[in-house]
Amino acid sequence: MTTTADDLRAPWRGRADGAERERWQAVADDLAARLAPGAADRDRENALPLEALEEIRHSGLAELLVPARHGGHGAHFETAFHVVRTIARADASLGQILGYHYLNQACVGFYGTDPERAARWFADSAAGQWIWSDAFNPVSPDLELVHAGGDAEYRLGGTKRFATGAAVADIVITGAVATGGPWDGELVVLALPTGRAGIEHLDDWDHLGYRASASGSVRFDQVRITADDVIGVDTGTPFSTVVTPGVQLLFGNIYLAIAQAALAQARELTLARRGSWFLSGVERYADDPVFARVIGELLARTTAVEALADRLNARYDEVVGLGHATTADDRAELEIAIAHLKVVATEVALDVTSRVFEVTGASSTASRNALDLHWRNVRTHSLHDPVEYKKIEVGAHFLTGAVQPISLYT
Structure with missing residues (x-):
């Protein structure tokens, strides 16, 4: 099939349907179940996750976003973000690697100017199950x-x-x-x-x-x-720079996943706790209304973040599908909407991963539980770019319509 310039500028079209989401969610669920048991050990070893990456390759997820005409699965970003969220609940480090893979591989479509070369990149990546990364940190010295x-x-x-x-x-x-x-x-x-x-x-x-x-x-x-x-x-066109809001959307999805993982583990630990607090009047910690209240609050806020993330995951496909017809206004609207998510996902994830200890108790701080891993991960990554500037970005746009200059952070 001949690759046209328009195909190059918008390799992803339309929206994910139910069959696509169901198919790849099942793959992600299966992979996450196999990766989760080793997450704490990988963290303790601080070593390269080579075996885990091979599992990701063999699952077919590496070529998820490669257009079908180039040998990939032709899925959409909405599906990819849900897959990343699932893997990040099992191991946030691996979820981050996979999410970066999708967006770096997508640079072929966002920045590409030669249709033949883009077709080759996509085809070779699909055939080789390549994993993509980047060394593009804008605060490091320029190359x-x-x-x-x-x-x-x-x-x-x-x-x-x-x-x-x-x-x-x-x-x-x-x-x-x-x-x-x-x-x-x-x-x-x-x-x-x-x-x-x-x-x-x-x-x-x-x-x-x-x-x-x-x-x-x-x-x-x-x-x-x-x-x-x-x-x-990089000519700074609205379409090519849509990759950066995509990165921020990835972060929001991963912070959400970490909060969800912390809540799931807190539930397991609380149900396993023996006895109850002597003033509670109940037999089990899990029946204590004080602990139920804490979990209820944290769960409700996490669910709200999930609803916003789900909406923006779908919206991202809509904007990306515009290709070279993307306008500055399209790009700005997406950037501001995702900045809202970045603010709430950061703060909710930090709060959830810290406060779950209020429910799980002193015994949950045992190293074997690795409950602290969730907080350490979100605390480390949420410093990638200061969330206070995202608040300013959102507030300034609300008050005056101002849009921050396009950068690798906005």
Whole structure:
């Protein structure tokens, strides 16, 4: 089938139907059941989750969003976000890697300018069950992309921190402003095999949470770049920049998943508690109205976040489906709506993962339970970008209609 420029700009069309959602939810549920038992051990080991990533590859989820005409499953972002949420409830680190995979792989569609090259990227990714990551942290020092002769040969140098999943991925997305050559002065978006000569994964991630997320730094030492590595140029069009609200939507879904996981574990621990508090007048802790009230409050707030996330997951497909017809207003409306989710998902997840201990009691702090893993994960990742600025973003738009400048955070 011939790939047209319009196909390139909008590889995803329409909305997920019930059959699609049901099919992939079943796959995600099965995979999550197999991954969940090892989550605490992966966290303690702070090691690369290589075996778990192989499970994800074998499940078929790696090519979920690749268009069917290129050998993928042709699913939609709504389905992908639900899949990520399911995996993140089992292991937030793995959910983050999978979510980043979907959005980095999607850069082929968002930034691509060559239909033939885009078709090749998608087809090769589907055939190889590639996992995609990125080294695009905008607060790290900029990389240098210097023309090295020929029509389009460059050398890439520098270091990017917090490159989640890069050390276990097949492809890493990165970019730099070119110096010299055909792309002089332009921000070139690159897709590079992670094992290419000159790419070094520093394995320096040792943080409070997300310890199985392979989030170490990546060093580029005079890496050879040719035209075949170029996805496109970031020109800041409304459609190409829709990928960034997608990243923020991913975060909201993962924070929701962490809160849901904490509540589910708290329920198990509370039901397993022996006896009751001596002033309660009941026989079991699970029957104590004080604890029921706490759980009820946390569950209700989490359910509200879920409703907002579900609505925005579907809305994201609607905007993405506009392709190159996406307007600045379309993009701004989506950005602000997702910023609402980011605010409430962050605060609810932090509160839930902390306060579940009020119900589960002192015994739940035993290391074997790893109940603290939920809080450590959401506390670590929610510092990715300050949520206070998301509040300002929402409030300023409500008051004056102001929209923040487009960036890799907005």
